[in-house]
Amino acid sequence: MFVVCFDLEGVFTPEIWITVAEATGIDELKITTREEPNYDKLMKKRIELLRLNKINLKDIQTIISKMELLPGAEEFMGWIRSVAQVAVITDNYKEFLMPLLKKLGFPLCFHHQLEVDENGMISNYHLTTKDMKKKAVQFFRDMNYKVIAVGDSYNDIDMLKEAEHGILFKPPQNVIDEFPEFPVVNNYSDFKVILSNHLRIS
């Protein structure tokens, strides 16, 4: 029996911070862990930028509520849930995710959480747990499920390594080069083939 653990952004949805950067015109919000590997510094920088530009949580939620899933994502999610158990595990925040999870039909989703001050400004962030993606895979394996993990970036690699099968979905070239052990798929149709193969269904 299989559980498929998915990253969210890049697999089912566009990158949320990049969308927010584009919608607000704050280019610096495009910085990712690639440019700032210290996640705490990165998040504090983002929170500071939002404060300086007077963008509150509601403004961001309005932007996110207009985001669409990647083309084909909804159908693909419908299929995979009919043949395996599904968990979405994302390093993004509950307060950002709801409209996107709704469009995906509310799969189980592990995420982090934001703190908002009395003016509705994001003031801090709280990680649900350290190594959340890896821990989730370990749990499902402890429960005697086989795990297929799917992601597109560095923060997914531990999860992919911990799973029986790790798959990279549309990863950037540097991730492909650095982790040649993982198969790469670039669209849902090829993804379906490789998953069907693991699940032994046609």
Added chain:
Amino acid sequence: MFVVCFDLEGVFTPEIWITVAEATGIDELKITTREEPNYDKLMKKRIELLRLNKINLKDIQTIISKMELLPGAEEFMGWIRSVAQVAVITDNYKEFLMPLLKKLGFPLCFHHQLEVDENGMISNYHLTTKDMKKKAVQFFRDMNYKVIAVGDSYNDIDMLKEAEHGILFKPPQNVIDEFPEFPVVNNYSDFKVILSNHLRIS
């Protein structure tokens, strides 16, 4: 952040074995762990009865595919998924569950698995893991989620005890009497009130 762990039968669907007993006319299939507390003996008895009556897995799947959710279950499931994470944890079997999970919109579901012989007859059963319900609650708590557990019978009690909040949904009187520490709800509307209270939403 909350995960709500639900039992399936009695909460969202009618009892599957009882439905099968009624549809096939094999009254002995109505026996539960109340009459036969040894689960292994109970399952072997059920498998033997099906074999004697020449009922194969496909026959049972046909019966189950005609089952309806309990009235209001679909709407309730839609609501709870929009306000919390949801996991369904059942001591029933993957091969029986799919049509019912589909009607519920495929929430994450932990279940057990059947073995079927070359004639399509159920020949054995495999428990995914011992103490599955309790383990699932422990995992979600390890992940720093608060857990609300909901069930209707003896096999749910460990899960209810392990959770921050345990709730009995339409339990039989002996379960109410034996576990007075758990609040009892008898319909989705009261259930929604008590859950909203825990989740602090209105």
